[in-house]
Amino acid sequence: MKKKAFVAIISASMLVSMGTGALAATKLQEIKAYLNTEVRVQVNGSHVDLRDVKGNVIAPISYQGANYFPIRAISDALDIAVDYDETTQTIIIGEKVDGVSIVDGFKDMYYTKDSAKTTYKGKDYKEAYFNDGPGNRSTSFMLYPNKEHQTLYLQIAAVNGDITALNIEDSDTNTTLKKIDVIKAEEGLVTVQADIAGVKSLYIHGDVKSDTVVFVPLTTSYYK
Structure with a gap:
């Protein structure tokens, strides 16, 4: 599966954690979830440790039968660019529309x-x-x-x-x-x-x- 297709599929269920600006949003909904340290990730057959922006190994959040990782951790593992537009609160994966x-x-x-x-x-x-x-x-x-x-x-x-x-x-x-x-x-x-x-x-x-x-x-x- 190509990297872009893989990201497009999994990013729909990824936890958005692009920075503190997102926490100021007005439509946040509180949930109860759990860290699941037993889940492991493989990319193209090789085990990888997903990491946060500080380089710390992270575990997914389990919520209603699904596992959630920060998009940044997934994009780094797949070598896919990711950015966050605070003005529009839009996560941009891969190429941007405007150069x-x-x-x-x-x-x-x-x-x-x-x-x-x-x-x-x-x-x-x-x-x-x-x-x-x-x-x-x-x-x-x-x-x-x-x-x-x-x-x-x-x-x-x-x-x-x-x-x-x-x-x-x-x-x-x-x-x-x-x-x-x-x-x-x-x-x-x-x-x-x-x-x-x-x-x-x-x-x-x-x-x-x-x-x-x-x-x-x-x-x-x-x-x-």
């Missing part, structure tokens, strides 16, 4: 708002990663999806040369999530898609030769 720009919180020495550098082929993207460093070099930056997104859509262009060995990695586990052998200058602005479910931080890096510029429009690169 979230990677520009929020982006920090790097090559970050710029200079229109001379944020403009590519006549369009001003307002904010960009513009690596025009000297000589043959590695080009790299960090992103922090914080386990709240399913997919990264990264727009990137090579100018005056090629980008080789482009890697998108989970920086906490050093796991390669996406690898592109080469992005050629003549390809223009390309979109690289990577599954980032369950990932807190991303390390994105590649190699370029002298005079090559790496252009990433931050406003149109996004998470979903």
Whole structure:
């Protein structure tokens, strides 16, 4: 069973525990339930310990013949992104309908708002990663999806040369999530898609030769 289908089935009966904001809701109903430490969970044939946001192993709540876990614990076990919109009190599992720009919180020495550098082929993207460093070099930056997104859509262009060995990695586990052998200058602005479910931080890096510029429009690169 695919991960998304599995989550869609079980999440309907999961206990919502996304934060203290939910406790302020006006339609809460008090119930009597029990912690059931005898229930064990397997994912794809392997036993897993479900954990809360602090890393503590948790047991399900048994109520009227059903077992309830926090959605966050299930999503972490399945590497499915989960987030909570406090405004609409909506739990979002998997990809979001609207993309979230990677520009929020982006920090790097090559970050710029200079229109001379944020403009590519006549369009001003307002904010960009513009690596025009000297000589043959590695080009790299960090992103922090914080386990709240399913997919990264990264727009990137090579100018005056090629980008080789482009890697998108989970920086906490050093796991390669996406690898592109080469992005050629003549390809223009390309979109690289990577599954980032369950990932807190991303390390994105590649190699370029002298005079090559790496252009990433931050406003149109996004998470979903």
